[in-house]
Amino acid sequence: MFGKKKEQPQIDKEQLELIKNAQKRIKQKKRLYVHFVIFLIGAVFLILANTVLGIGEDFKILGKEWFLFAILIWLFLLIYHIFNVFITHRFMGKAWEQKQLDKLIVQQKIRIEKLKNELKNEAPIIAKSEHYNDSLKKKEIAPELTIIVAAAENDAIGKDNKLIWHLSDDLKRFKSLTNRHHIIMGRKTFESFPKPLPNRTHIVITRQSDYKTPEGVIVVNSLEDAINAAKNDPQPFIIGGGEIYKQALLLADRIELTRVHEDFEADTFFPEIDTSVWKETANIFHTKDENHEYEFSFLTYERR
Structure with missing residues (x-):
């Protein structure tokens, strides 16, 4: 059928x-x-x-x-x-036209790859944190976001919310660099100060909705909001603590590090610096003396 x-x-x-x-x-x-x-x-x-x-x-x-x-x-x-x-x-004819077109396509592909490589070298490292991937696209990051920290050889930075050492020149450097700038910190770091530091605008990150601070201190709920609050400052500083440093390391343009050449017991640590991402641009060594119990170096890193 x-x-x-x-x-x-x-x-x-x-x-x-x-x-x-x-x-x-x-x-x-x-x-x-x-x-x-x-x-x-x-x-x-x-x-x-x-x-x-x-x-x-x-x-x-x-x-x-x-x-x-x-x-x-x-x-x-x-x-x-x-x-x-x-x-x-x-x-x-058609074959000749196609051959010429193929040559142009190959040339364009080579040029595109070259531009991609150039952009890859110049572009900032994209934040891996899921929390920031979407939100930071809508906000403008400060042009020179700088982390400032003192860390031991084993990356220790503090214990019981206190500094482990007292280095006079390190404190002077901190004051000189952060003077007249916004300083961004977590709540515990802020509470480690006897009072707000003079000539600086304090931005405190906390999850507490009713957190009380002295007049002039800005309270925010996230690092993103802190950076936005400091957008008019050409160089705001991240000053701690450990979790804030970890988040900021994905976004910062520079690290001002005081490397103390000893290992210490601690409960707060600075994240390891990835030298494939960060390039050392300055290194000044200081020996021990009557005002400095440990050898240390002032290091500056900039994002590659």
Whole structure:
């Protein structure tokens, strides 16, 4: 009742393209052949019209019969037609156009890869924290967000919410760098101060909704809000503690580190500095003396 459908022969795209090109070449050559025949007949007609019928026998160009120039012009058109069929369409047809297009595409791909590599070297490291991925796209990060910290060789920075050492020059450096800037910190770091530091705008990050602070201290709920609150400062500083440092390390442009050359017991640590991300740009060594119990170095890192 139901007969099987006859299988249709399949022709791949390359074969179909070859057939189309062959048919096109045949049409081109047929047109050229017709043109050649018409040229021969037309040339004979022009000669007979002038010599036998006397058409334009008194009309001459540069002393020569007019039909000679007519035949030469027509011959030029015929030669042009021959050139198109056997040169232009053969060697500069679809295949030639595709080849040139492929070359341009390759050149563009090379240029795009070059631009990608340049952008990769210059672009800031994208925040890996899921909390910031979406929100930071909507906010402008301060142009020179700087982390300032003193850390031991084992990255210890504090114990029981207190400093483990007292280094006079380190405190002076902290004061000099942060003076007249916004300083961003967690609640515990703020509470470690006897009172707010002079000549600085304090921004405290806390989850407590009713947290009370002295007048002039800004309270926010996230690092993102803290950075936004300091957006008019050309160089706000992140000053602690450990969790705030960890979040800020993904966003900061610079680290001002005092590296104390000892290991200490601690309950708060600074994250390890990835030297593939950060480049050391300054290193000043200090020896022990009557005001400094430990050797230390002032290090500056900038994002690569």
